Amino acid sequence: MIADDAVDLAELADLAGFIDWTRLDGVPTLFAPQPGPITAGLFFRVGTADETLATAGLTHVVEHLALFDQNLTEVHHNGVTTDTYTLFHVTGARHEVVSFLDGVCSALRNLPVHRLETEKGILRAEASRRGGSPLAPMRLWRFGAGGLGLQGYDEIGLGRLTPEDARAWARTRFTRENAVLFVTDETVPAELGLDLLPGSRMPVPVMPSALPQRPAYFVGRDGHIGLDSIVRRSPAAVLLARIAGRALFRDLRQEGGYSYTATSDYTPWNAELATLTLYADALPDLQDAAVGAFVDTVAGLRRGPLEKELETARAALIAEYDLPDKAARMLPAYALDLLWGSTIYGPEQGLARLEEVTEADLREVSHELWSDALVQVPMGGLEWAGLTPAPTWSTSAVAGRRFPRAEPDVALVVGDDGISLTTVRGAVTVLFGECVAMTTRPDGARFLTGADGFTVAVEPTLHPGLTADVVGQLIDARVPAHLTIHLPPRAPESIPQPTPVAASPRRFGWRRREG
Amino acid sequence: MKSTSPGGSPSAPVIFDPFVSVPGTDVLRDAAIVQDWPALRRHLEDARDADGLAFGVDVLAELPGLEVFLEKVLAEEPHDVLARTLLAARYVRIGWWVRGRGDADSVSGDQFEQFHSWLRRAEQILVDVCAERPDLAPAWTTRIMTARGLELGQAEARRRYTRLAVHHPHVLAAQEQLLQQLCPKWSGSWEIAMAFAREVAAAAPPGAPSGAVIATMYIERWLAESEADAPEIASPAARDELCAAGTRTAWASATSLGPYEVHVHSAFALAFSLGGHARDAAPHFRVLGNRTSSHVWSYLNDPSAAFWQFHSAALAAETGAT
Numbered sequence: 148m149i150a151d152d153a154v155d156l157a158e159l160a161d162l163a164g165f166i167d168w169t170r171l172d173g174v175p176t177l178f179a180p181q182p183g184p185i186t187a188g189l190f191f192r193v194g195t196a197d198e199t200l201a202t203a204g205l206t207h208v209v210e211h212l213a214l215f216d217q218n219l220t221e222v223h224h225n226g227v228t229t230d231t232y233t234l235f236h237v238t239g240a241r242h243e244v245v246s247f248l249d250g251v252c253s254a255l256r257n258l259p260v261h262r263l264e265t266e267k268g269i270l271r272a273e274a275s276r277r278g279g280s281p282l283a284p285m286r287l288w289r290f291g292a293g294g295l296g297l298q299g300y301d302e303i304g305l306g307r308l309t310p311e312d313a314r315a316w317a318r319t320r321f322t323r324e325n326a327v328l329f330v331t332d333e334t335v336p337a338e339l340g341l342d343l344l345p346g347s348r349m350p351v352p353v354m355p356s357a358l359p360q361r362p363a364y365f366v367g368r369d370g371h372i373g374l375d376s377i378v379r380r381s382p383a384a385v386l387l388a389r390i391a392g393r394a395l396f397r398d399l400r401q402e403g404g405y406s407y408t409a410t411s412d413y414t415p416w417n418a419e420l421a422t423l424t425l426y427a428d429a430l431p432d433l434q435d436a437a438v439g440a441f442v443d444t445v446a447g448l449r450r451g452p453l454e455k456e457l458e459t460a461r462a463a464l465i466a467e468y469d470l471p472d473k474a475a476r477m478l479p480a481y482a483l484d485l486l487w488g489s490t491i492y493g494p495e496q497g498l499a500r501l502e503e504v505t506e507a508d509l510r511e512v513s514h515e516l517w518s519d520a521l522v523q524v525p526m527g528g529l530e531w532a533g534l535t536p537a538p539t540w541s542t543s544a545v546a547g548r549r550f551p552r553a554e555p556d557v558a559l560v561v562g563d564d565g566i567s568l569t570t571v572r573g574a575v576t577v578l579f580g581e582c583v584a585m586t587t588r589p590d591g592a593r594f595l596t597g598a599d600g601f602t603v604a605v606e607p608t609l610h611p612g613l614t615a616d617v618v619g620q621l622i623d624a625r626v627p628a629h630l631t632i633h634l635p636p637r638a639p640e641s642i643p644q645p646t647p648v649a650a651s652p653r654r655f656g657w658r659r660r661e662g
Numbered sequence: 663m664k665s666t667s668p669g670g671s672p673s674a675p676v677i678f679d680p681f682v683s684v685p686g687t688d689v690l691r692d693a694a695i696v697q698d699w700p701a702l703r704r705h706l707e708d709a710r711d712a713d714g715l716a717f718g719v720d721v722l723a724e725l726p727g728l729e730v731f732l733e734k735v736l737a738e739e740p741h742d743v744l745a746r747t748l749l750a751a752r753y754v755r756i757g758w759w760v761r762g763r764g765d766a767d768s769v770s771g772d773q774f775e776q777f778h779s780w781l782r783r784a785e786q787i788l789v790d791v792c793a794e795r796p797d798l799a800p801a802w803t804t805r806i807m808t809a810r811g812l813e814l815g816q817a818e819a820r821r822r823y824t825r826l827a828v829h830h831p832h833v834l835a836a837q838e839q840l841l842q843q844l845c846p847k848w849s850g851s852w853e854i855a856m857a858f859a860r861e862v863a864a865a866a867p868p869g870a871p872s873g874a875v876i877a878t879m880y881i882e883r884w885l886a887e888s889e890a891d892a893p894e895i896a897s898p899a900a901r902d903e904l905c906a907a908g909t910r911t912a913w914a915s916a917t918s919l920g921p922y923e924v925h926v927h928s929a930f931a932l933a934f935s936l937g938g939h940a941r942d943a944a945p946h947f948r949v950l951g952n953r954t955s956s957h958v959w960s961y962l963n964d965p966s967a968a969f970w971q972f973h974s975a976a977l978a979a980e981t982g983a984t
Contacts, residue, residue: 403821435815439822442789450793531812533786 154327154485161493166474172341173323177482181331181475187244188236188479189251190327192349192486193320196230200292200584200596201630204270204302206233209317211266213254217247230295231351231416232483245339252342255321260310267305274301281371282426282523288365288537289521291357291600292583303586306632322346327486329478351417357599362520363537364529372441373523375424376516380415382500383508388413388423389460391448398444399427405437418489423516434525442532448513453506461501468498540573541601550610553645559610561621566595568603577603585626589636591615593622606643674952676966680721683924683953690718694725699735703744710920712799712830717921719800720835723751746791750784751804757781781811799833802826806839810848819843834871834922837862838878845882855879863907871922873911877904877929881958884936895937904933905942928955935972940979947973
């Protein structure tokens with residue numbers, strides 16, 4: 148019995164003769180042969196973008212729990228949690244693939260939550276080792292503290308996650324209607340079963356931008372330059388991403404010598420849209436030149452000649468169509484598109500669409516890239532290149548009880564509707580109605596984050612009169628319990644002490660990661 | 663501005679106006695005045711090389727009101743690369759006029775705001791122009807100025823020069839703009855500025871105007887050393903270096919300074935004069951007659967009086983020596 152909202156296999160019509168497909172225990176399953184060991188991947192349409200800041204980490208911990216029982220030390224297998232999907236994949240002999248998928252489905256039906264606390268610890272260790280991508284802040288500047296923006300945050304939801312939360316997530320998101328499987332085999336192994344709970348297909352969440360104006364920029368970490376943009380998915384966008392990467396490498400590394408890494412990325416995240424990202428690092432003494440060259444390279448995409456670049460990039464992509472086992476290698480991309488509900492093109496159509504791309508099409512994507520761009524620079528600003536600073540202050544402050552700091556002109560204001568930290572340069576505000584998470588520390592500190600990504604730090608040590616009772620009555624009582632996350636004690640040196648020195652805006656902590 | 667205690671009275675008006683002193687530039691001015699863009703563009707494109715084109719844009723950008731005319735031109739022909747480049751160069755001159763030539767301390771917050779606003783307008787035009795025409799000398803030359811005014815950094819200013827030098831390695835206008843950035847007043851150092859001046863002077867073919875960067879560099883240094891008892895420019899080493907650069911630049915057998923003739927001889931005449939090497943200045947003054955370039959001479963309190971004072975001293979030293 149197939150639910151009405153299940154993935155529609157008619158989308159695959161253009162792939163007839165190239166790959167095969169069926170429905171296995173209700174799960175759409177794509178297959179095509181490839182010599183050697185078999186690879187299988189089970190996708191679910193759930194990812195970090197489906198979480199909230201207060202539940203951040205939920206999908207990742209479910210993915211870990213689902214793999215806990217795997218005793219296949221000899222077999223290559225793993226789980227991947229991204230923004231908009233989760234993937235379990237395995238490579239091995241047929242019986243190993245069968246056994247892996249069987250184990251994953253069984254764990255998802257009946258999550259081994261006795262392992263929950265251990266897996267939380269593993270995830271925290273993983274996060275501290277990872278240290279965060281240099282471009283992670285771009286997510287929160289663009290999307291705030293929700294949806295795709297959550298990739299810019301630590302998994303703070305782990306702090307309050309209960310076994311029932313994890314079970315409920317597995318039960319509602321890791322279901323047969325929300326899954327697609329691919330297998331690199333001639334047939335689907337007869338002994339393979341996918342015993343998943345019934346559910347419904349989950350659409351990719353809508354992602355409103357937190358940026359009032361674009362192109363915009365902000366100053367981020369030393370040594371890194373990034374640009375990202377949400378563009379419509381198209382062969383022209385794929386080609387432009389390649390051309391941009393080559394151009395950056397040529398201009399910033401080979402010719403300029405300002406960078407070691409200079410590259411691009413194109414990642415679709417739903418049926419229609421993809422993120423196009425350009426990145427370069429910058430040598431310490433040459434950061435200004437690296438930024439200048441970066442701006443000029445992007446201008447070259449908008450205004451410079453692209454004809455030769457188009458032919459080179461197109462030839463490289465077409466060559467990839469000629470590689471052996473094309474069908475098997477395309478399976479993951481087709482599976483994802485099926486999961487997202489994208490239009491799926493067969494190999495001939497794909498090739499034809501690639502052949503049709505003109506310089507004018509590239510130009511259109513370049514303008515799209517620029518008009519939606521968010522740029523992270525290591526220093527200075529980009530007004531000179533026509534970009535607007537992304538907001539570093541909220542548009543207004545609340546009225547209410549004031550708790551001045553010892554340092555001049557800084558005060559915490561707590562009102563009925565929200566909380567502001569006010570300075571002479573501007574205010575940062577989180578409205579209680581838009582608060583997406585509040586973390587607490589045993590020393591009395593509170594960090595409130597709003598949906599727009601602004602964070603107000605409540606540091607009782609810095610504001611005379613801000614006693615535990617006051618914090619309890621004026622703040623804690625107004626933030627719902629399901630958004631409140633209690634974190635362990637901070638190191639004593641991390642607890643701020645009053646200082647008469649005027650603080651820089653960064654210290655107040657907006658747009659900051661909290662963990 | 664620095665006092666040179668000028669003495670004597672001018673025997674004739676000094677011509678600072680490049681449209682009068684430099685042959686062939688009057689047609690540029692006339693076309694601009696009658697607002698004939700096709701003619702103006704044609705005359706600009708007639709420049710003998712990249713250096714000549716940069717010179718044309720440089721002198722035109724000083725014309726008050728040129729921006730009004732160019733904005734009209736661009737309303738009709740928004741893609742005209744040369745009109746955009748010239749307009750951007752004009753915006754930069756307007757910005758600098760608002761700022762004034764003094765130290766940063768003498769500039770008000772409002773002046774800085776306007777200054778930066780004009781430079782940003784120019785820069786945004788030129789980012790596009792340079793992407794379309796990466797070999798366009800006046801566009802990069804102006805971008806070296808915007809980088810300086812917008813304080814984008816030493817490495818960025820040098821990157822802009824390098825992007826130009828890939829196509830045209832001997833554009834004096836661009837070299838003198840970068841030299842400004844490399845001086846201590848714009849966060850550079852004398853070591854860096856001198857190294858750059860020597861590098862471009864040595865790389866230039868004999869008879870090319872780039873050797874004048876040596877003279878400009880010594881004049882900049884003299885300006886910065888205002889109260890020094892023994893300015894660098896007066897040293898025997900400086901004289902030797904100026905003589906060598908002058909010989910290679912202004913007196914090479916193949917000399918063809920083109921539109922930079924007045925500019926180059928002015929720089930050497932002033933540098934030798936400031937250093938007390940009056941006799942070495944004489945041949946440069948003889949070429950100049952009553953013409954000079956306002957470029958470096960505007961550092962002096964009364965450029966006309968100083969010109970004639972140094973002029974007389976130079977010719978007298980030459981006569982006395984023979």
